[in-house]
Amino acid sequence: MASSSLSPLESAKRAAAFAAVDAHVRPELRHIGIGSGSTVVYAVERIVAQGADVNAPRLFVPTSLQAKTLIIEGGLRLADVDTCPELDIVIDGADDVDLALNLIKGGGACHLQEKVIAESSKEMVVVADHRKMSKVLGDSWTKGIPVEVAPFAAQKALGRIRQLGSTSAHIRMGVAKAGPVVTDNGNLCIDAVFPQAVMRNPDHLLRQLKLITGVVEVGLFNGICQMAYFGMADGSVTKQSRDGSYETLS
Incomplete structure (x- = not known):
């Protein structure tokens, strides 16, 4: 072009x-x-x-x-x-x-x-x-951290993510098609918003999210x-x- x-x-x-x-x-x-x-x-x-x-x-x-x-x-x-x-x-x-x-x-x-x-x-x-x-992750991208989860463990993972302090966590839904977004690997994606105080330590947050059973990968690249x-x-x-x-x- x-x-x-x-x-x-x-x-x-x-x-x-x-x-x-x-x-x-x-x-x-x-x-x-x-x-x-x-x-x-x-x-x-x-x-x-x-x-x-x-x-x-x-x-x-x-x-x-x-x-x-x-x-x-x-x-x-x-x-x-x-x-x-x-x-x-x-x-x-x-x-x-x-x-x-x-x-x-x-x-x-x-x-x-x-x-x-x-x-x-x-x-x-x-x-x-x-x-x-x-300056701090989440300042510009306000939709939350993408967390890929196994479908059968999604609700359990949602609960644990909220316990970690997420102020808004939900399964990402499709736009052009009804239902949840399915990743290339057949999993679901949770978008989890955390307060800035938590986002200032992305290494700690990544470790905590990765410890949740059912989480496949987290969209924090530290x-x-x-x-x-x-x-x-x-x-x-x-x-x-x-x-x-x-x-x-x-």
């Missing part, structure tokens, strides 16, 4: 994705994870533009059905974590990013695959727009991301490092 046909926000997201790929997806990298979300579309566009010769020896591992489609439509070689258990890098989106590059992910209900791929990668780089930037690129409202790109520092790239 021509950049002239994009809105200012989409143009900034595209520029952020291009900057991330140019800086991190080097020609010599062979095993690459492709994440989910609207910004990743532009990242794949840039990877494809690196050329057939560069991409021919590469294997691409998706985190979702959306990512799988992007890889196939881009003419890239599809792989999985069984054939590529160790990845050089993963490019992914995020729903919320704090000052330490901790993330909330799972707005698309595929955070189990996303975390498996992220933890299999030597480097995780996030691309998002400025609305995903927060200490995994190394760098984030944001498309800003004015069309510029901001790079954030794990130490909380920012750099304007354009």
Whole structure:
């Protein structure tokens, strides 16, 4: 898609994705994870533009059905974590990013695959727009932490999540289709809102949620991301490092 046909926000997201790929997806990298979300579309566009010769020896591992489609439509070689258990890098989106590059992910209900791929990668780089930037997780993303649960244990998990201090926890329901959202793995997704005092210690909260029997995975990605690129409202790109520092790239 021509950049002239994009809105200012989409143009900034595209520029952020291009900057991330140019800086991190080097020609010599062979095993690459492709994440989910609207910004990743532009990242794949840039990877494809690196050329057939560069991409021919590469294997691409998706985190979702959306990512799988992007890889196939881009003419890239599809792989999985069984054939590529160790990845050089993963490019992914995020729903919320704090000052330490901790993330909330799972707005698309595929955070189990996303975390498996992220933890299999030597480097995780996030691309998002400025609305995903927060001082404390949950400042920008107010829908809650996505918690994937086994269907038969959902009600029990809901009770335990509320006991941990969640002010609002519910099973995510579909929009275009009646009934609950079902993940790519056949599970349900609970969205759990916690007060800011709890969110200031995401490591402790993650441990508590993971201890609940029936919980498959939690959409808190703590200490995994190394760098984030944001498309800003004015069309510029901001790079954030794990130490909380920012750099304007354009």
